[in-house]
Amino acid sequence: MINDYYDDFAFWHLRVFGSAIKEEMGLVEYVPKTLFLRSSSVHLRLPASSRMVRFYSEQQKQQKEGEKIDQLRMGQSSSKGGRGSGKKGTSTGLFFGFHPFAIFASLTLLASGYMMIVKPVLQMTDNTMKKPKESKSEEEEESKAEAAAVGYTKEEIDAFPFDKKTVVFVLGGPGSGKGTNSERLVGDFGFVHLSAGDLLRAEQKREVSQYGALIAHYIREGLIVPHEITIGLLRNAMMDRKECDRFLIDGFPRNVEQAKAFEETVCRAQKVLYFECPETVLLERLLNRGKTSGRSDDNIESIKKRFNTYVNDSKPVIEAYEKEGKVITISCQDSVDAVYEKTRKSVEQFLPKKK
Numbered sequence: 001m002i003n004d005y006y007d008d009f010a011f012w013h014l015r016v017f018g019s020a021i022k023e024e025m026g027l028v029e030y031v032p033k034t035l036f037l038r039s040s041s042v043h044l045r046l047p048a049s050s051r052m053v054r055f056y057s058e059q060q061k062q063q064k065e066g067e068k069i070d071q072l073r074m075g076q077s078s079s080k081g082g083r084g085s086g087k088k089g090t091s092t093g094l095f096f097g098f099h100p101f102a103i104f105a106s107l108t109l110l111a112s113g114y115m116m117i118v119k120p121v122l123q124m125t126d127n128t129m130k131k132p133k134e135s136k137s138e139e140e141e142e143s144k145a146e147a148a149a150v151g152y153t154k155e156e157i158d159a160f161p162f163d164k165k166t167v168v169f170v171l172g173g174p175g176s177g178k179g180t181n182s183e184r185l186v187g188d189f190g191f192v193h194l195s196a197g198d199l200l201r202a203e204q205k206r207e208v209s210q211y212g213a214l215i216a217h218y219i220r221e222g223l224i225v226p227h228e229i230t231i232g233l234l235r236n237a238m239m240d241r242k243e244c245d246r247f248l249i250d251g252f253p254r255n256v257e258q259a260k261a262f263e264e265t266v267c268r269a270q271k272v273l274y275f276e277c278p279e280t281v282l283l284e285r286l287l288n289r290g291k292t293s294g295r296s297d298d299n300i301e302s303i304k305k306r307f308n309t310y311v312n313d314s315k316p317v318i319e320a321y322e323k324e325g326k327v328i329t330i331s332c333q334d335s336v337d338a339v340y341e342k343t344r345k346s347v348e349q350f351l352p353k354k355k
């Protein structure tokens, strides 16, 4: 039964379903069962806590509130100075300790965060949470759709000889020449060049991708896309080129977590090519590239964020690989040809050229 309502703000209503247990000194006490929050467009039903809700009856609201009531309100308010605490008929505000609008705003933020970020990642990482299918054909349809999106079955992935492949990571700040040099190494050494950034941008554009919006957000903000997505794309791309045994992985790993996850689920890298370059040079190159690249992140705001991510997250990866003795550092301040010449010579030290 509806016992009372709260209508302090134009578009918010809170209804309490419960039973009155006591009426004393102008207050009615209820044991709430359900709270019903309503705005013009949103209706929420919340389970009530076992705490009492105290309401002024309509009659008392209209009477001059005497000292007793004032004292009582002050004394019983668990949320000192909480929103609505000084207003007529707003004891619900006291009960919550904050305004119902704050509850709605928090719930909305949580829900949108879940839909945009948490859900896609969970879907990728935890297939076991899926409920059993209604029928076999539904299950078959879904597994076909998943196979198309994911590319390979678990059995195929497990059987793939990742550890027999030569993997070289290509690292360095944004605009340091990772892509430029990787492309040239392909011709000389027979590498397959896999740019993690390119793979993410391609996935973002794929119309049926469930990660499109998420990837777009991370790239524009210069953040690192959750590694499950990037590693999934890299692994598929390696498996797509199963006849090849040399892979240049450009722009990955970008943090220590990614590096660990790749080593645990795919394979270890033989070497790391690190293109070292001062930020001023990087900035100039990126702004220049931005004139024609059409990339959402080749603009000054995104570049600053990318530099931050690089310093805070990506440099520690290079330092970690340095401790393992895997890093070959190449200064990239010379001309394109001069930098490539250094790069080629460095790679020749650990890998024979291919005809």
Ligand SMILES: Nc1ncnc2c1ncn2[C@@H]1O[C@H](COP(=O)(O)OP(=O)(O)O)[C@@H](O)[C@H]1O
Binding pocket: 172, 173, 174, 175, 176, 177, 178, 179, 180, 181, 285, 286, 288, 289, 332, 333, 334, 335, 336, 337, 339
């Ligand atoms: N040694 C170099 N000197 C001048 N410009 C370069 C050099 N190497 C690359 N560039 C240019 O700088 C920009 C960034 O290079 P790119 O290979 O795309 O970097 P990354 O893949 O590390 O982001 C590109 O426009 C590229 O043509």
Ligand SMILES: O=c1ccn([C@@H]2O[C@H](COP(=O)(O)OP(=O)(O)O)[C@@H](O)[C@H]2O)c(=O)[nH]1
Binding pocket: 173, 174, 175, 176, 178, 195, 196, 197, 198, 200, 218, 219, 220, 222, 223, 224, 225, 226, 230, 250, 251, 252, 253, 254, 297, 306
């Ligand atoms: O493993 C990766 C590689 C790239 N990115 C994202 O892709 C953007 C562009 O990366 P790319 O390597 O293409 O370009 P760079 O920043 O090195 O110029 C990065 O800023 C990240 O937002 C990512 O999240 N994980």
